[in-house]
Amino acid sequence: MNNERWLLPEGIEELLPPQAQRLERLRREVLDLFQSWGYELVIPPLVEYLDSLLTGTGNDLDLQTFKLTDQLNGRTLGVRADITPQVARIDAHRLSERQAPVRLCYQGTVLHTRGDGLGGSRSFTQIGAELYGHSGVESDAEMVNLMLDTLALAGMESIYVDLGHVGIFRALTRAAGLAAEQESQLFDALQRKAVPEIRQLLAGFSVDANTRQAFEKLVWLNGDISVLDEARVALQTNADAMQALEEVARVAARVQRQQPNLQLHFDLAELRGFHYHTGVVFAAYQAGQGRAIAQGGRYDEIGAVFGRARPATGFSADLRALAVLGKDKGLTEKTIFAPADDSPALLDKIRELRAAGQRVICELPGQQGDAKAAGCQQVLVMQDGQWRVVEV
Numbered sequence: 001m002n003n004e005r006w007l008l009p010e011g012i013e014e015l016l017p018p019q020a021q022r023l024e025r026l027r028r029e030v031l032d033l034f035q036s037w038g039y040e041l042v043i044p045p046l047v048e049y050l051d052s053l054l055t056g057t058g059n060d061l062d063l064q065t066f067k068l069t070d071q072l073n074g075r076t077l078g079v080r081a082d083i084t085p086q087v088a089r090i091d092a093h094r095l096s097e098r099q100a101p102v103r104l105c106y107q108g109t110v111l112h113t114r115g116d117g118l119g120g121s122r123s124f125t126q127i128g129a130e131l132y133g134h135s136g137v138e139s140d141a142e143m144v145n146l147m148l149d150t151l152a153l154a155g156m157e158s159i160y161v162d163l164g165h166v167g168i169f170r171a172l173t174r175a176a177g178l179a180a181e182q183e184s185q186l187f188d189a190l191q192r193k194a195v196p197e198i199r200q201l202l203a204g205f206s207v208d209a210n211t212r213q214a215f216e217k218l219v220w221l222n223g224d225i226s227v228l229d230e231a232r233v234a235l236q237t238n239a240d241a242m243q244a245l246e247e248v249a250r251v252a253a254r255v256q257r258q259q260p261n262l263q264l265h266f267d268l269a270e271l272r273g274f275h276y277h278t279g280v281v282f283a284a285y286q287a288g289q290g291r292a293i294a295q296g297g298r299y300d301e302i303g304a305v306f307g308r309a310r311p312a313t314g315f316s317a318d319l320r321a322l323a324v325l326g327k328d329k330g331l332t333e334k335t336i337f338a339p340a341d342d343s344p345a346l347l348d349k350i351r352e353l354r355a356a357g358q359r360v361i362c363e364l365p366g367q368q369g370d371a372k373a374a375g376c377q378q379v380l381v382m383q384d385g386q387w388r389v390v391e392v
Helices: 019-036 059-063 085-093 137-153 167-174 180-191 195-204 209-218 227-232 239-258 302-306 319-325 344-355
Strands: 047-049 066-069 076-079 102-111 123-132 159-165 263-267 282-286 294-298 310-320 334-336 359-362 377-381 387-389
Touching: 019 102, 019 123, 019 137, 019 209, 019 319, 085 123, 085 195, 085 302, 085 310, 123 137, 123 319, 137 159, 137 239, 137 282, 137 294, 137 310, 159 167, 159 239, 167 180, 167 209, 167 239, 180 195, 180 209, 195 209, 209 227, 239 263, 239 282, 294 359, 334 344, 344 359, 344 377, 344 387
Parallel strands: 159 263, 334 359, 334 377
Antiparallel strands: 047 076, 066 076, 102 123, 123 310, 159 282, 282 294, 294 310, 377 387
16 A cells, blocks of 8 residues: 655645755844844734735735635634735734834745646745835835845845836826726736737727827836836826836935945836735846745735725745755854763753853764764863863
8 A cells, every 4th residue: 555644735845954954044044134124023823814814915815825714703714825914914903003114024934825837836934024104215225125135145146136116007007097907908918018919908998199109118118227218208298107217216226325236127017916016116036047036015005904004115035945046154163972971060061062052962872873973073072081072
């Protein structure tokens, strides 16, 4: 009989040594980084009532959320697929007495019903930071800079950042007077950069000439900073789109001052999280990787359903991906092997070493393998009446 009890569900992984240690070490370092920037740690629950968990996130997150029934009251629960809405609830409801800007950070497991691709993972270790209560480009730039510091801490190299603004597309759809279904059709075509289809849709929607031309040019507004000048010409007849464009330019300038060597890319047709975000959006990429390794943006007013609408911006990343893709600095400390001896002097020495942050493995009586087999580089030996640490 074939016993497959050891198999895990598709897309669900476990971490073994030393990868698990690398992940945990990185988690501590990133949370310490967030704290040094003034971000306070929150720990939202793994499950919540579904109507709270999916507030303001759109249909995409609904499809990725595992659902179950609470046996205590029959209500539908969801296993979180994204922690950001939970943190927004905490700011709006649990921390409602705070009027000044609030900085919160988090880390935890999220679960998706589907992987991102063939054999893709469905379980992620999400880590991120959110800033509530400030609507200026300064807070957007702070999130981009914190994201970049996080990637640097993880040992990520050859990073570039993609900047955009969902407000540009929204401004053009308002000017065109599009209904929700028409906007959805145009959104889909724009993401595929299907220019003939976009032209056909705009013709069918009876959009005015200036707005139609701006939509068609939006597809090609991606590249280096020169794209912003092209966009100023293409969008000049739409005041709201111009305001959104200037916000992108100001965020870019502030980020570039702190990150002068950063490669910045602009894609004004990138509508990542369109149903969720309300302003500047950004993503970080590593050369050779097709997917963003960290991403975020502005999502104002999400807390309104919880009783307090506040400006908000943030970013998140999959900590496991950072641990795998980043350059591991490795452990600098050596592991010490203590012989199987319960003498008070040896026990005191072991306690002293551990209190000083040293890693000590105690030999077990009759065990197989020596210090090297236990992964130790040093060993405790008795010399001149004292226990001393020597190299193996």
